[in-house]
């Protein structure tokens with residue numbers, strides 16, 4: 001519903017009256033859908049001021065450091081709910097009661113195993129393949145197993161795909177890891193919770209039992225929860241765009257995995273650890289901080305800054321607490337973690353970072369936690385993808401359920417040649 005109007009005048013002439021639409025919170029949006037007919041497109045590379053859709057799932061106020069899923073604050077969810085509860089909330093819009101929660105957990109447990117044929121896909125990868133490459137390929141390949149259940153216009157089939165993806169993603173992620181280190185795949189155990197089961201599939205071996213530490217499982221669950229959704233970020237927008245053409249959910253989620261892989265997005269936690277390795281020791285921290293501040297040097301401190309949060313990232317606040325808890329409880333001595341803590345201190349106190357509002361982001365702390373609990377660096381982004389998977393599906397499902405859903409098709413400002421006379425090859 002339009003509450004007021006903006007008029008666009010060019011050289012004193014009003015060319016369009018544009019309705020201003022109000023959401024339930026956040027910036028109002030100027031509805032520019034009629035502008036094309038007036039002969040104009042808007043130009044916003046990087047989507048700095050563009051709302052691409054209407055959504056009820058996640059609200060962010062970057063200036064105030066607010067992140068809410070379905071209206072629930074992220075710190076309450078991280079501290080008082082577990083990841084499966086958050087999945088339910090993202091998918092269904094309401095916190096489950098005990099019966100609904102148990103039923104949801106049962107459904108997810110029913111789907112944790114993958115078809116044995118899927119095992120063969122892994123054997124086609126080179127042993128040193130990046131686990132994100134395997135995840136991307138194998139998740140996309142899931143569509144070949146569920147042909148008869150891929151009617152994207154049937155809400156029950158969409159929800160079944162959601163359940164399958166939530167249940168199978170940890171199994172596939174752990175398989176990618178086991179394959180890369182030459183160990184046998186470990187089957188899921190449905191008596192464990194989501195985080196415990198993932199750790200079991202990652203770290204247990206047939207030769208001896210693996211006991212999951214409750215501290216580590218809780219930290220893992222928090223990492224899942226804090227990464228579960230983040231509004232219209234690059235990978236979620238990728239999933240929506242892929243899904244807008246009617247592509248199947250597994251292909252769309254594979255597209256999300258690909259988009260997340262980049263170092264400016266989900267690849268940041270891996271890039272952060274690579275950077276800590278490169279810094280190597282406490283005496284080099286100042287040198288790298290100076291490099292990050294040097295305009296002529298492209299180097300950036302990985303794990304610092306955020307497109308949306310310009311004061312603080314509420315996920316980073318919870319993650320920081322968990323990070324310090326885990327380091328204390330596990331009593332880990334690691335020079336890289338000392339470098340990380342020194343970097344955090346310098347960056348929080350340095351005027352360059354303060355002025356530019358560059359704070360350690362969620363991936364700075366999640367990278368340190370994952371390293372402390374023994375997860376190899378190349379699995380960091382995989383874990384981010386597993387966690388974000390539910391957000392992707394919730395957005396995909398929401399989009400397909402909206403009336404009048406259209407294929408996403410941006411326009412452009414064309415800057416190439418025009419109306420050239422083509423000379424045949426024989427005459428050139």
Ligand code: CMC
Nearest residue numbers: 264265266268292300301302303304305306307356361363
């Ligand atoms: N280290 C040093 N300087 C930085 C950094 C950094 N990490 N990030 C931004 N800047 C500077 C940048 O050089 C620019 O300076 P100036 O105004 O003098 O030109 C200013 O801060 C603004 O940077 P920007 O690139 O215009 O900001 P953005 O909002 O487009 O980028 C970002 C956000 C996250 C891509 C960027 O901060 C970055 O590259 N950070 C490192 C990578 C990272 O940690 N990414 C994970 C984000 S959180 C996970 C997720 O949600 O996916």
